[in-house]
Amino acid sequence: MKKKIIIGLSIFCLIFIVGGSYIIISIETATTKLDDLITLHQVSILREHLLLQIKKVQSDIHLKNTRYARNINTIVSNVRAMEKMSGTCLDCHHSRDMQYKLNDLKKEVREYQGNISRLFTMRTNSKRLLEDEDRAFQKGEKLIETVHAMINMASMKLEHKTRTSLREIDETKEVLYYLVIIVPFLAGVLGYIFIGGFTGPVKKLLNATRKLKSGDMDFRIEGLESEFGEVAESFNEMSCALKENMHMIRENERRYRTLFESAGDAIFMVDSEGDNMGVIVSANKAAADMHGYTVEELEGLSLFNDIDSSEDAVLAPERVSEMLNGEWIHTEINHRKKDGTVFPVEASAGIFEFMGSKYILAIDRDITDRKKAEGALLRSHVMFTTVLDSIDAIIYVSDMETYEVLYLNRYARKLFGDIEGKVCWRNIQSGLDGPCDFCGNDKLITPEGDPSGVIHKEVFSTFNGKWYDVYNRAIEWVDGRIVRFEIASDITERVKMDKALKRAEQMKLVGEWAAGLAHEIKNALAGIKISIEVMAEEPALDEEDRDSVVKAVDEIKRIELLLKRMLNFAKPPELQLFVTNVNELLDNALNYSIRPASASEINAPEVSVVKDYDIHLPVTMADRLQLRQVFMNIIMNANEAMQNNGTLMLKTSYDAVTNNIFVEISDDGEGLEKEIIDKIFNPFFTTKSKGSGLGLAISKRIVELHGGDIYVENKSGGGVLFTIRIPMRGAAEEQKK
Ligand SMILES: Nc1ncnc2c1ncn2[C@@H]1O[C@H](COP(=O)(O)OP(=O)(O)OP(=O)(O)O)[C@@H](O)[C@H]1O
Ligand SMILES: [Mg+2]
Missing domain, CATH: 1.10.287 (Helix Hairpins)
Structure with missing residues (x-):
């Protein structure tokens, strides 16, 4: 097609160039010829003038010596004018022959001029004058003849040339007429042929687009070649794709329509702008059933005035402006049925654009049943939490793998704080670096992971120094996993x-x-x-x-x-309480219990003492003598166990949370055997030959009289650690008591 266009345009250009050139050359030639003719005419006129001038001078000769003779000046000027005219054409471009003739003419004119001048200036005898006059006249006549001949010849030539030129001009005119008629016709024909080459395929394409517009998706363009062929191919492909897309669109439309119609939730399409804001444009069957209308009745009603409850309708403009700001709102509101019944719905709504206008898409779910169920659930939850929170025992649930606390009742929350989501053993027991010894999660489930029964034990909590009656069992949690349920009642007092x-x-x-x-x-x-x-x-x-x-x-x-x-031991004396610094009392007991080696006993075994006292330990009300007795008994036992050779460690600390003072006394002796560890506080239990077995029994009694406890344990590296817990007693507190 491109090639055709180029060839067509080239032909057009060629025609115009050739035609134009011909016209220009023809006009040029005709003009030149006309110019020549004009020049020739001017020459002819000049000759006529010369002839006339010669005739004038001849008449001057005739009139000489008559009463009509002209003034001599006039005669001179006539002669001069004649001479001037005879030389006019000498400078022009003439053929050589003509040039000779003109020169001869000039010469003859000069001779004639000479004759005339002698005639009018010489004063001689009359005979001679007549002869001169005759000679001049004869010369003049000859000149007239010559000029006449030249004029005639020139006229003939001029006439011939004029005729030839006019004929040629006529011929050129004729050719130009033909060109003027033929070129537009030719251009028209060629144009028609070329345009026909374009309009045919364009018509076909136009026709195809009309068919497509009218819905004929199966119409295909055939028989087009080159670029139009490619356009036709693209058109055919486009029709195919369009057909498929239309099919898909129809399918989707059908699907969405079915979805819209069969949705369980009420779906409204509502006007969001202008005076019609809130008017229902479209609604599905669920919407009609939910509100007791037909679909036709719903369409045209106002969602805000006819469907929303009067309280919710007041806030409708606010909701619409939120939606127009691009928010998708989720809210619970009340709707009104046709019969006036008000019921709760969960509404989701937002703005969407359709055919250049903005609409509200509102999806409403009837939540009457859910509300009832939620109410019942809430009641049962309140009941459940009220019951559990009113129990004065620790109740909590934890994950069996991660030990994450999943639930705590109020009693447990008061004790441990809100530790939901935290690891139980880090927050329920103190100083642990792993799950509690008594936890036994693995014993609560079978190897298959099913609950395997109850673990019931009495546990002493190092967190607050209390005894608990603990029930543990594995239960299925709300999310289906098996978790540990624990109920622990405080039995410290009972114990x-x-x-x-x-x-x-x-x-x-x-x-x-x-x-x-x-x-x-x-x-x-x-x-x-x-x-x-x-x-x-x-x-x-x-x-x-x-x-x-x-x-x-x-x-x-x-x-x-x-x-x-x-x-x-049997009848201990009453406690005499005084403000006591436990660190000082411990030092005092140490001095009484361990005798430092004297200078004479150079190589005698000696116990080294390591002290780790809390220097901020608060003072407490205690019976100094009796408490010192406790420390002495334990230090002396340690000394005996190490046989005066080892390291005695003394440590004091204060736990502000539980308000207890802790004293730790440890040795690196032989330690306590498993069989006797539970017996050492029994009165008269001794392993020593001269021991009474009353030291620890009395010590325990005294500590208990102070409201505290003594625990014993073997140290991992050997030796025994005694921990004495003494509750802090303020002086004011004691006075009150
Ligand atoms: N630090 C210790 N290391 C190893 N065993 C100990 C230690 N302290 C006490 N015992 C054991 O506990 C027993 C009871 O001690 P307790 O102080 O009550 O009586 P005793 O020391 O035997 O006699 P007494 O104290 O009346 O002289 C001891 O006989 C000893 O077996
Ligand atoms: Mg003792």
């Missing part, structure tokens, strides 16, 4: 009471027994002691016997001391 009761009973028995025994022994011993003392003063007694008697008295004194301790 204390149990222990106190047990010990009281024990003490009562021991006391009664010891008191009786002591009474019997004391009486017997008193008699024995007096007798032996008397015996010791006997002068006849030799030295060896006297020593034996003195030893017997010493043994009796030791037994008396033992009896005193027994009675002390």
